[in-house]
Amino acid sequence: PLPDLSLLLPCCRAKEIKTKLGTLLQKPDSTIDFIIPYPEKPEKPPKAQKPSPEEALQWRDSLEKLLQNPYGLASFRSFLRSEFSEENAEFWVACEDYKKTKSPLKMAEKAKKIYEEFIQTEAPKEVNIDHFTKAVTMKNLVEPSPSSFDMAQKRIFALMEKDSLPRFVRSEFYHELIK
Secondary structure, eight states: OOOOGGGTSOHHHHHHHHHHHHHHHOOOSSGGGGOOSSOSSOOOOSOOOOOOHHHHHHTTTOHHHHHHSHHHHHHHHHHHHHTTOTHHHHHHHHHHHHHTOOOHHHHHHHHHHHIIIIISTTOTTOOOOOHHHHHHHHHHTTSOOTTTTHHHHHHHHHHIIIIIHHHHHHSHHHHHHTO
């Protein structure tokens, strides 16, 4: 069941948006709808070059630098996997991929996939976002745009920065990189 969007929207548009959102989030009727808009398992990136200890040391203070470095991202994801919280990094990566999408049709497909995988209640890889952020994200998905997941992505980034990054920096994964 869809949430009551009338709390977020003027009453005249709530029903129209709820209908559109319902259409967007419908379960697929045929196997043709099962086409996954981005690979379930990302292709192996070209061998990421191991960073210098100096470069890896910069990651202590910058989650952004860590996530932008292919080796850093892979190391961080391995660490998160060991803690059973890799959905946060996966969501962040999916959002980055989504923002690069040009085709409105592909964008809608990817938005639906991201919603079903990470946002909806009981999603297989549900990320930990508050109800307000979830509601805003759902409202944004009525007409998907490159910024549809921005608020949720920022919340997850902040969570990883505050919670996961400090644990990563204390981990054996990280200490191997800075030797």
